Amino acid sequence: MAWAAFDGVLLPDGVETRVEVGVGDAVLLPGRYALAGLVDAHCHLTVTTDSQGPYVDGSIAERRLDELAAGGVGLVRDVGGDRAVTLPLGRTSCTGRPEVVAAGRFLAPAGRYFPRMHEPVPVDDLVAAVEREIADGASWVKLIADIR
Numbered sequence: 237m238a239w240a241a242f243d244g245v246l247l248p249d250g251v252e253t254r255v256e257v258g259v260g261d262a263v264l265l266p267g268r269y270a271l272a273g274l275v276d277a278h279c280h281l282t283v284t285t286d287s288q289g290p291y292v293d294g295s296i297a298e299r300r301l302d303e304l305a306a307g308g309v310g311l312v313r314d315v316g317g318d319r320a321v322t323l324p325l326g327r328t329s330c331t332g333r334p335e336v337v338a339a340g341r342f343l344a345p346a347g348r349y350f351p352r353m354h355e356p357v358p359v360d361d362l363v364a365a366v367e368r369e370i371a372d373g374a375s376w377v378k379l380i381a382d383i384r
Contacts, residue, residue: 241265256332273310273334281325281336282317283353291352294318297325301333309334316342316353316378323373337376340369344380354380 241262242255255273256262281297283290297318304312312334314322319340326338342349343365346356357365362379369377 242267260332274308275311275313276304276309276334277313279304279312279314280317281312281314282321289352290350292318292354294321297321301325301330301336305333311335311337314338316340319369319372319374323369326375327373338374339376339378340372340374342378342380343369349380 242265244253244267245251246253246255279300281300282292282294284293284296285291294317301312314326314336316339319338322336322338323340325336329335342354343357343362344354345359348356366377366379
């Protein structure tokens with residue numbers, strides 16, 4: 237069953253529309269006015285952990301999106317992970333799933349972030365790496381700039 241379905245005026249824009257959040261058969265909510273669904277503002281769709289710590293695994297993104305949709309999330313701000321998975325998700329929308337705003341990969345110098353989470357970016361290549369992420373669909377980027 238879908239988490240919610242609504243026919244009416246969507247605030248704050250005042251647009252007459254139908255909104256469905258979740259997956260499965262829609263259950264119509266009562267009323268004529270509604271605010272959009274929840275936002276996960278710090279999500280890693282492709283990051284998980286094991287006994288060695290965090291790592292990137294692109295195969296888990298679809299399941300994570302389904303779980304978020306079932307919980308009423310309508311928008312996900314993915315803050316870094318597998319760019320081959322997250323950037324395409326940010327360029328397309330899928331009915332019943334949250335919209336994705338993706339940063340792409342983590343941009344960090346060697347030795348300054350979890351080793352299995354990123355491919356190091358030399359300082360001299362940082363601007364080009366940022367431009368590449370944006371050209372490939374990132375609407376923002378995540379820079380890791382820890383100082384030793």
